[in-house]
Structure formats: C-alpha cells, structure tokens
Amino acid sequence: QEITAKYQILEQVGSGAYSDVYRGRRISDGLIIALKEVHDYQSAFREIEALQILQRSSPNVVALHEYFWREDEDAVLVLEFLRTDLASVIGEAKKRGQGSLSVGEIKRWMLQILNGVEACHRNLIVHRDLKPGNLLVSDDGVLKIADFGQARILLEHNNVASDNEQQPYEQAVSEQQSYVNPSLELIDKEEYFRGLDQFKPQNVHHDEADKETNSCLATCCTASDLDDDPFKTSSYSCQLEEGGGEYGALGPLTSCIGTRWFRAPELLYGSTNYGLEVDLWSLGCIFAELLALEPLFPGVSDIDQLSRIITVLGNLSEDVWADCSKLPDYNTISFGKVESPMSIGSRLSHRSADEVSLVSKLLCYDPAKRATTTELLQDKYFLEEPLPVPVSGLKVPS
Ligand code: ADP
Numbered sequence: 180q181e182i183t184a185k186y187q188i189l190e191q192v193g194s195g196a197y198s199d200v201y202r203g204r205r206i207s208d209g210l211i212i213a214l215k216e217v218h219d220y221q222s223a224f225r226e227i228e229a230l231q232i233l234q235r236s237s238p239n240v241v242a243l244h245e246y247f248w249r250e251d252e253d254a255v256l257v258l259e260f261l262r263t264d265l266a267s268v269i270g271e272a273k274k275r276g277q278g279s280l281s282v283g284e285i286k287r288w289m290l291q292i293l294n295g296v297e298a299c300h301r302n303l304i305v306h307r308d309l310k311p312g313n314l315l316v317s318d319d320g321v322l323k324i325a326d327f328g329q330a331r332i333l334l335e336h337n338n339v340a341s342d343n344e345q346q347p348y349e350q351a352v353s354e355q356q357s358y359v360n361p362s363l364e365l366i367d368k369e370e371y372f373r374g375l376d377q378f379k380p381q382n383v384h385h386d387e388a389d390k391e392t393n394s395c396l397a398t399c400c401t402a403s404d405l406d407d408d409p410f411k412t413s414s415y416s417c418q419l420e421e422g423g424g425e426y427g428a429l430g431p432l433t434s435c436i437g438t439r440w441f442r443a444p445e446l447l448y449g450s451t452n453y454g455l456e457v458d459l460w461s462l463g464c465i466f467a468e469l470l471a472l473e474p475l476f477p478g479v480s481d482i483d484q485l486s487r488i489i490t491v492l493g494n495l496s497e498d499v500w501a502d503c504s505k506l507p508d509y510n511t512i513s514f515g516k517v518e519s520p521m522s523i524g525s526r527l528s529h530r531s532a533d534e535v536s537l538v539s540k541l542l543c544y545d546p547a548k549r550a551t552t553t554e555l556l557q558d559k560y561f562l563e564e565p566l567p568v569p570v571s572g573l574k575v576p577s
Pocket of ligand 1: 192193194195196197198199200213215241258259260261262312313315325326327328
C-alpha cells in the first residue's frame with residue numbers, strides 16, 4: 180500500500196529468473212523510475228545489500244532510491260530507470276556493420292564499465308553476473324552496472340593488530356574488539372549474519388534520506404542482534420590495498436552462477452573459493468564482444484564453454500596456473516591436447532595489438548594474473564589517440 184501510494188506502475192519492461200521489472204512514476208514529482216519486484220528472498224537481500232553499499236560510490240552503478248519488503252518476503256526495489264543496455268548497443272552496432280563503433284566510443288564504454296566494477300571491487304563486492312545485458316545505459320550514454328541479485332560481499336575484518344599479531348578470540352570478546360580468525364580473514368557477511376540469528380528484515384523500509392553507506396545492517400539487525408557479535412567493532416567495508424592488493428577468496432560458494440558465456444574457467448571447473456577475479460574474466464569477455472561485435476565464447480553447454488576457451492587459450496595446466504589441479508573438477512573434466520591454440524589475437528584479428536593485449540590481461544587462467552580494474556583504468560590504451568569520446572558522443576539505441 181505504501182508503494183502504491185507513492186508510485187504508479189506504467190508498464191512491464193522486463194523480467195528475470197526471480198524478478199519482474201516495471202517502468203513507473205513517482206507520484207510526488209513525476210520522476211520516471213524502475214520498480215523491480217524480486218520474488219526470491221536471498222536474491223533480494225543480496226541486491227539490496229550490495230546496492231546500499233555502492234550508492235554514491237560511482238556514477239556507473241545503478242541508483243537505488245528506496246526499497247520495500249513485503250510480508251511474504253518479496254521485495255520491491257525502486258531504481259533509477261535506464262531504458263537500454265550494452266547488449267542493445269552492441270546489437271545495433273552490429274546491424275550497422277563492422278567498424279561502426281569507433282575506437283573512441285569503445286574506450287568510453289570500457290572506461291564506464293571499469294569505473295563501475297572498480298567501485299564494486301573496492302567495496303569487496305563480487306557481482307558474479309557481469310554481461311552486456313546487465314550493463315544498463317541511459318538515454319544520454321551513461322552506463323550503469325545493474326542486477327546485483329547474485330552479488331556477494333567479501334568481508335574482511337579490520338586487522339587491528341597492524342604488526343600482524345592475531346588476537347585470541349576470548350581476549351577480543353572481553354575487550355570488545357574485533358577478532359581476526361587467522362584462517363578466515365574473509366568471510367561472507369550474509370552467511371555470517373544468518374548464522375548469528377535468523378533475522379528477517381520484516382517491514383523494513385528505507386527512506387531516501389537514509390542512504391548511509393552500509394546502513395543495511397543497522398536497519399535490518401536490531402542492536403541486540405549484534406550484542407553477541409565478537410566482530411562488531413570490525414569494519415564492514417574495506418579498501419583494497421593501493422594498486423589492487425590481494426583479492427581475497429570467499430567461503431564456500433556455488434560455482435553454478437553467472438551467465439555461461441561470461442563464466443570464469445575456475446567456476447566451470449567447480450571452484451567454490453573464488454574471488455573478485457571471476458568478474459575480471461567476465462570483463463575480458465565483454466571487452467572482446469565490444470571489439471568484435473559478437474560473443475567471444477558462446478558455449479552451448481558448460482563443457483562446450485570450456486572447450487571453446489581451451490581452443491583459444493590452450494589447455495589448462497600447472498604451467499599456466501600452478502594451483503589448477505586443486506580445482507574440484509580438474510581431474511574429472513579432461514580435453515585432448517590442443518597443439519596450437521588459436522590465441523585471442525586471432526579471435527580479434529581486425530583489432531589493434533593494444534586492444535588484444537588489453538583483453539589478454541583479463542583472460543588469464545590464473546585468477547591472480549588477471550589485471551585488476553585499478554590497473555586497467557590506468558592502462559595506456561585509454562590515454563592514447565584516438566581518445567575516448569565524451570559520454571555525450573556515444574550512440575544510444577533509440
Ligand atoms: P534479474 O536479476 O531477474 O535478471 P534484472 O535486474 O536483470 O533482473 O532485470 C530484468 C530486466 O528488467 C532487464 O533485462 C531490463 O530489461 C529490465 N530492468 C532492470 N532494471 C532496470 C532499470 N533500472 N531500468 C530499466 N529497466 C530495467
């Protein structure tokens with residue numbers, strides 16, 4: 180009722196696995212917004228939590244105006260409305276023909292994507308479903324990362340002992356300080372709080388004025404929920420070290436996430452302790468698609484997906500990724516020896532060496548070798564002629 184008093188639904192504009200999305204109007208001032216009805220508790224929780232943390236962190240992440248929980252655990256997110264997406268930009272360019280996206284335009288699209296993903300990773304949020312269809316585009320060419328329904332937050336506890344001395348748990352509790360479990364530097368906040376007390380965010384309503392970073396926990400958990408929390412003085416969002424730092428691993432995760440074409444090889448091999456680098460792989464696939472105007476690895480099954488990757492990059496072996504044999508499915512999935520891999524260059528044959536090199540920096544088997552968003556934002560490719568066009572110079576499908 181609260182929603183219908185404030186917003187008028189105009190028409191349905193999309194739907195996803197767990198959601199229906201409508202174009203709507205805010206009654207008070209006529210602002211056009213998107214109403215995303217999410218029918219899955221976990222997906223709604225993840226999307227709200229991630230978006231709250233990311234608000235105002237980058238112009239390239241979709242804005243969440245407010246959200247409503249319904250009694251049956253559905254949520255309605257009020258998002259800024261973005262009419263089109265990068266998949267349509269690529270589709271239109273393809274129709275116009277090869278070369279119809281100028282290098283300057285490609286650079287500006289890439290920079291906007293990198294800027295948005297950098298904000299996610301700076302806040303230790305792994306999106307896990309980056310693809311052109313989830314990169315929404317406004318009429319004036321601003322690209323915004325959307326659909327955080329699969330996002331996870333890597334929680335790194337404040338390491339209070341700067342000399343790397345870990346405090347024992349009991350001492351930390353008695354001194355009301357944060358405890359850093361040496362074997363568990365990064366835990367998943369959501370799982371953690373679920374374990375604490377099965378709190379249900381019932382009737383939680385966020386006001387537009389209340390957009391304080393990380394306010395979700397403060398709003399969703401009462402103070403008593405946190406009373407027994409030995410970590411309560413720890414920081415919920417933390418910065419990566421200057422220059423990218425170490426990307427941490429998550430606790431057990433599902434490998435069956437994300438859209439197959441953009442899924443990192445470690446996920447295809449069943450990894451459950453992957454990190455932010457899965458997004459970097461997706462970025463490599465998206466950049467290649469911007470450059471070639473067609474998907475790089477359009478697998479029709481998970482095995483076909485891996486087989487396409489191996490045809491281009493060669494077999495996955497300890498030579499390229501020392502730890503690869505630890506992947507759960509490394510020994511169960513085997514391919515014949517690819518004697519002469521195609522290489523990314525031959526898949527992007529009409530593109531420049533700098534462009535091939537940029538994509539190659541992302542599409543490494545070893546997650547630790549993938550270039551980070553911070554590194555890529557400083558890549559000389561973006562500083563050289565032809566320079567990125569201004570956002571207003573981008574062609575947006577009508
Ligand atoms: P799901 O998580 O269920 O996949 P998405 O967030 O991807 O849902 O939304 C599904 C579709 O709804 C999108 O492909 C897009 O067409 C539309 N949509 C989503 N968010 C917006 C928005 N902020 N503005 C306009 N359309 C949107």
